[in-house]
Structure formats: C-alpha cells, structure tokens
Amino acid sequence: MPTHDRTAVIRPYHPADREAVADVCVRTAHNGGDSRAIYPDQRLMPSLFAEPYCHFEPELAFVLDDGTGRAVGYIVGTADTGRFVENFRRTWIPRLAGRYPEPALPPRTPTEEMIRLLHHPERMLVPELAAYPAHLHIDLLPPWQGRGYGRRLMRTFLDALHGQGVQAVHLGMVTVNTAARAFYDRVGFHEIPVVDAGPLTYLGRATTADRRGDGLRRA
Numbered sequence: 001m002p003t004h005d006r007t008a009v010i011r012p013y014h015p016a017d018r019e020a021v022a023d024v025c026v027r028t029a030h031n032g033g034d035s036r037a038i039y040p041d042q043r044l045m046p047s048l049f050a051e052p053y054c055h056f057e058p059e060l061a062f063v064l065d066d067g068t069g070r071a072v073g074y075i076v077g078t079a080d081t082g083r084f085v086e087n088f089r090r091t092w093i094p095r096l097a098g099r100y101p102e103p104a105l106p107p108r109t110p111t112e113e114m115i116r117l118l119h120h121p122e123r124m125l126v127p128e129l130a131a132y133p134a135h136l137h138i139d140l141l142p143p144w145q146g147r148g149y150g151r152r153l154m155r156t157f158l159d160a161l162h163g164q165g166v167q168a169v170h171l172g173m174v175t176v177n178t179a180a181r182a183f184y185d186r187v188g189f190h191e192i193p194v195v196d197a198g199p200l201t202y203l204g205r206a207t208t209a210d211r212r213g214d215g216l217r218r219a
Helices: 015-028 044-049 051-056 081-096 110-118 149-163 178-186
Strands: 003-005 008-012 062-065 071-078 134-140 168-174 200-206
Touching: 008 149, 015 044, 015 051, 015 062, 015 071, 015 134, 044 051, 044 110, 051 071, 051 081, 062 149, 071 081, 071 149, 081 134, 134 149, 168 178, 178 200
Parallel strands: 134 168
Antiparallel strands: 003 008, 008 062, 062 071, 071 134, 168 200
C-alpha cells in the first residue's frame, strides 16, 4: 500500500517515471551531488544504476511521488545479485553496446571509467557479500532529503524483499559520501569488511522489520 505524508506518496515505479528517475539519478550520482559536470552524457549513470533494475525487477522499484505524479526519489534493487549480473551480461549490455562500446584502451576519463564498469557487471559478485544476496540503490533530490522519506522508501523495499523470502541485503557506497553513510547507519546497516574494496564501503542488514534502533520500526 502507498505510504502518505501530506501530499507526497511512496508508490510502485511506473514506466512513465523513467525520465524523472533518470533525472534524480543524474542529480545525485556524484558522491550524492549533481553529476552533470562530470558525466555530460545524462543517460550514462541511469543506464548503470537505475534503469536496469526497473527493467528486470520492477516489483522492487519504488518512487517518492511529490503529489503531482513526479518522482523526486526512488529505491531500486535486485533480490538476487548473481541472477541480476547474468541478466545484465546477457541482455542489458547488448542493448547499450551501440551507444557505449567497450573502450579498447584503459579508461582516461570519468565517462570511460563508467563505460568500463558497464561492461564488467561481474564486479558486483563480491565473495564477502554472499550472505547478503540482494542489493539496492536509493536516491532522493536534495529538497526531499532529511525529511523521513528515505527511511520510508527503505522500509517499503525491505518489506518487498522479505515478502520474496530474501533475508539480507547489501549496498556499496563511495566512502567519502559521509552523509549517505550516516543515513545508512541510522536505518540499521552495518559495515561488511571486503578485501580490495577500493573507494567503496560495503554495508548490509537483514530485511526483517521492527528492529530496534534501525529507524525503520512500524508505527
């Protein structure tokens, strides 16, 4: 069921939300801030971090609707990272290879680095995360942050995962994004040690509801 707060509502993703979700992704993709100056192609970041999830598992895609039908935040993910990687390799990369061919040389720009990631989805298969088979991405436009909507999106997503029998979920975040880390700490995530994590920190938690101190208890 949708979760209402004044005029805003959390609801399932609809195909008509595609452009708005992409815009939210672009405006939050650089360490939580606007990525347009770093990645001029505004289809690139959504093609990695938002659209494939909406395509493969729309039942796990939810948006924060501002009350006018416009998505101003979202949470997307997969119940099974291994299956997602297989689907990404088999059908998603071929959809995008014409626009984003794999670079023949080592990446020299941020855009080329992201295109390299696009062509290497197996990077998501991290042995230390095996006990956390699901993973997620959550983003909200700045005016909608710090108002409780992120917690509500998270609860909606975790409930959907739990309804599928998934017991635990993980995420990877850029370590320097301290504001995001503070949010994840508040909603019950803990750090998972990963060898050679590079610039990322990996966090995980159970999908079960009503955990004390995680900020996600039901009313």
